[in-house]
Amino acid sequence: MGGHAPLFYEDPLALQSGNGVWLENLNGDRYLDLYNNVPCVGHANARVVAKLSEQAATLNVHSRYLHEGVVNYVERLVGLHHDGIESAILGCSGTEATEMALTLARTVTGSRGIICTDATYHGNSSLVGRLTGLPVGVERNGVKSISTPQMFRPFHDGLSEPELLQKHLDQLEATIGSFADSGGFAGMMLCSILANEGLPNPPGRWFAEATAMVADAGGLVIADEVQAGFARSGSWWGYEVNDFTPDVVCMGKPMGNGFPLSAMAASHEMVTKFRERHRYFNTFASSPLQAAAGSAVIDEIVDRGLVRQVAEVGSRLKAALTELQSQHPQMGDVRGNGLFIGIDWVEPGTNNPDVGGAQRMVESLKSRFVLLGKAGQHGNVLKIRPPLVFEDEHAEIFLEAFRDCLVNA
């Protein structure tokens, strides 16, 4: 598969099976999975498997024929969003969704300028890749970044929270303004929980105020819900948790519980304008198989009450971690909502990122049969993001291993 294929762990894990929140390696060792958000309703979820198998045995074709299942699924999907989201185009990867969204924003506004944060990742195509690791002050082909809004490691020292908020908003305003004589301003793309940024808590009501400023300037607000969506933070969508109303949403990862499925959604008018201008056709998208997998995932989330369960289990887990934090100064900050919690690993007594310490925790937890990962601008944030079917009993198992690692790692 070529050298340099990225693998997790010093000694990579060779897996053979999965079930719910558990993964099993080739030796039959069972690992508690606090990493994988994609199999959101559990590894090898029986309902998803059954629906997928049934549909595959019946029909799978591309979207130039009509299929009831596909139409119903898309209607159901947009119905889970706020009223302004009326229409969706399905794809096979998050990158396809974000690429469509950027192109839609440029088409609808007739302008080119896109804003993102300076520590984000929205995908890997030639267009979307321009948003990856873009320093503030640099323009990359119509894309500029703003400083990631955050309280824990603020981009200016010595400011009160309202002052810090204002500083961020001033920077955004200036960045929007800078597009005035170079192609105009098309919009801002934002992970609605700032996942790759490490789940920072922004000052004040940054999400609401920043997105209002974007709208006032005539730009579109694009919420990347690829990681945030589908109950991850204890609400259906990240933009509900952070209280803003996007014009465009991108969805992916958990949508099909691992079956390749993504979507870009917006108002009917915007999607129609996009389709008028751009030929978008994906052989494998909007297929009956995608609809079967996607519908089964929504069924599971609804019927098992996972939105509420995630909020409650996550809240208790976060409280337990916050309690541990008081005795363990390496845990600089505990952040997040629902079942997406970040622990900012630091040199004790400072807010200096301790990447090595975080990495040792990841390896140490693996040796105790618990899987999680790292994220964030500096790669020092422990990322707790299990399948949504993670329950209190699993949290207990994790916490026992975690406490042990804190003392012995």
Add this chain to the structure above:
Amino acid sequence: MGGHAPLFYEDPLALQSGNGVWLENLNGDRYLDLYNNVPCVGHANARVVAKLSEQAATLNVHSRYLHEGVVNYVERLVGLHHDGIESAILGCSGTEATEMALTLARTVTGSRGIICTDATYHGNSSLVGRLTGLPVGVERNGVKSISTPQMFRPFHDGLSEPELLQKHLDQLEATIGSFADSGGFAGMMLCSILANEGLPNPPGRWFAEATAMVADAGGLVIADEVQAGFARSGSWWGYEVNDFTPDVVCMGKPMGNGFPLSAMAASHEMVTKFRERHRYFNTFASSPLQAAAGSAVIDEIVDRGLVRQVAEVGSRLKAALTELQSQHPQMGDVRGNGLFIGIDWVEPGTNNPDVGGAQRMVESLKSRFVLLGKAGQHGNVLKIRPPLVFEDEHAEIFLEAFRDCLVNA
């Protein structure tokens, strides 16, 4: 799903099930499918469905863990190619494969210039979309086109076949040369059977000579096998039919019989260089589910002897169509290999494309329960491209309907 979603037929077809080469609509009418290349081993193929279901019920994870099935599949896939193809990266759509290939060519050569034909389609991302509908003489961000090589509707009149070949090669040489002082020449991307161009027969050994010229100039030859590959033309790969040796191959559509699966493959050294420079990670790619579907497709092609069957059934079908051509001057040219046959629909006695006539045939055949489509630079080429499991008895059913339409359409 937004206005302007593209659908086939004046009265679109609402499907409910499929089996082998047959599709069934909501009224229970059965249609013979001569259009769909994606379900290559047949609609709802039992072996593919069983393997997919089994794997989905066992494990499906992303590629940052190791999985034997994925490693085995990739080895098997590259083993189907010539010896220079050693390593592959899996994706979820043909566009992802062609985007990787263009980026690889630029990375490996350190140059930017890409050449394609003026009537091609290799995908719809921002980067790959630059190759769509690009007129000769226009540069689009490092991409230039050459005239589609063809005998039936030559780009210069009054030339012998060797003269026409030379004219095409001269144009290619000049186009390569034109990159000398604007970024250098990285390579040529080519559907190895010129499918979207309408399956034209190029003059002489154009494929071999043009690709040799590309190699001599230090460029990479990229074969787009998304439509051509997997036995479609009666050989495993289109480049075998047309006798050239690509440095890079892109695969897609039929790979997973409808499960989203694509790949870019090249030498180990090239793929490693690509990985060193570019972060490419696809949540849904290189998954155990992709490997299960992909392996089952290869098993079916091998065990059922489909490469040979496609060559034989296709050859007899083409002969029957060529015979009809002598009595029906609308059939300007009958081209192609294996089970990919194009009929160039013309105003009788000329080589002027008759798009309306081709469209009437498509609709008329539908009313006789036969599905096929149109392709080509002018949209006037009837495209016969059934699942690979299409047999002589199906060809007879098609030919009866086709003869009827020729007389009564």
